[in-house]
Amino acid sequence: MPDQSLWDPVRPFSRALVVVAHPDDAEFGAGGTIARWTELGTEVSYCVVTDGASGSADPEMTRERLVAIRAEEQRAACKELGVDDVTFLGYRDGFLEPTIEARRKVATEIRRRRPEAVVTLNPALRWSSWGYINHPDHRAVGDLVLHSINPAASTRLWDTTLIDEGLEPWDVAELWLMSFGDGPDLVDVTATFERKLTALRHHASQLAGWDPEARLRETAAQRGATAGVELAEAFTVLRFRVLDEEGSVPVYEKPPTNRKPLR
Numbered sequence: 001m002p003d004q005s006l007w008d009p010v011r012p013f014s015r016a017l018v019v020v021a022h023p024d025d026a027e028f029g030a031g032g033t034i035a036r037w038t039e040l041g042t043e044v045s046y047c048v049v050t051d052g053a054s055g056s057a058d059p060e061m062t063r064e065r066l067v068a069i070r071a072e073e074q075r076a077a078c079k080e081l082g083v084d085d086v087t088f089l090g091y092r093d094g095f096l097e098p099t100i101e102a103r104r105k106v107a108t109e110i111r112r113r114r115p116e117a118v119v120t121l122n123p124a125l126r127w128s129s130w131g132y133i134n135h136p137d138h139r140a141v142g143d144l145v146l147h148s149i150n151p152a153a154s155t156r157l158w159d160t161t162l163i164d165e166g167l168e169p170w171d172v173a174e175l176w177l178m179s180f181g182d183g184p185d186l187v188d189v190t191a192t193f194e195r196k197l198t199a200l201r202h203h204a205s206q207l208a209g210w211d212p213e214a215r216l217r218e219t220a221a222q223r224g225a226t227a228g229v230e231l232a233e234a235f236t237v238l239r240f241r242v243l244d245e246e247g248s249v250p251v252y253e254k255p256p257t258n259r260k261p262l263r
Helices: 025-039 063-081 100-113 136-152 160-164 195-199 213-227
Strands: 005-006 015-020 042-050 084-091 115-123 174-178 187-189 232-239 242-243 247-249 259-261
Touching: 005 100, 015 025, 015 100, 015 136, 025 042, 025 063, 025 115, 025 174, 025 195, 025 232, 042 063, 042 100, 042 136, 063 084, 063 195, 084 100, 100 136, 100 160, 115 136, 115 242, 136 174, 187 213, 213 232
Parallel strands: 005 187, 015 042, 015 115, 042 084, 115 174
Antiparallel strands: 174 232, 187 232, 242 247
């Protein structure tokens, strides 16, 4: 296990943007953290990049019906976590590529919402030791966000039509990569874990009667034990700017103050 730190910020984020491939990705990977952030006053928005239309083994289901079902499930899950703002980009589920067109759309969401923190899927995760092959849409979204943070969202002349649309460049302070059980940055979600489960259960079309509580609680307890808390979610966090009481400054101007090493 790499050196770990428990999230202990100078102040809550003012705004955060969650960018995921499918409805339910955010709840599985970061639902407890998102609930904690909204409780602290962070304004959290979602950007769901695909339409979720491939996620069914039901022979009676159609792609068109499933798109509508999953959008409603996502809105209900967001409501449980304190999130009111959801954008669906509508790319075809299972066919996502980190194209320039898609990068521009994600960069648009970053410039429009101006988040201090962005949460997304880790593009480096390709498979797990327990036999899970990571969905290619997950990796594509992670790459889209990385490419959007640098250069598409932050560079003024990358696409000047964004400026014409009134979308000024924006520098994200922190990028949070969901690690689904592994990762050096931990968030105590003991108080918000039940809200995570309730939000996940809104994605009934994907659970097919399966209750995720036992598996997710076991993973959260394992991570929590390493941090001295009951339950935790794990991330890999890239910090480009360090938060202070009024804003943020580049990491090279001020040593990090929002990482508490575990002992």
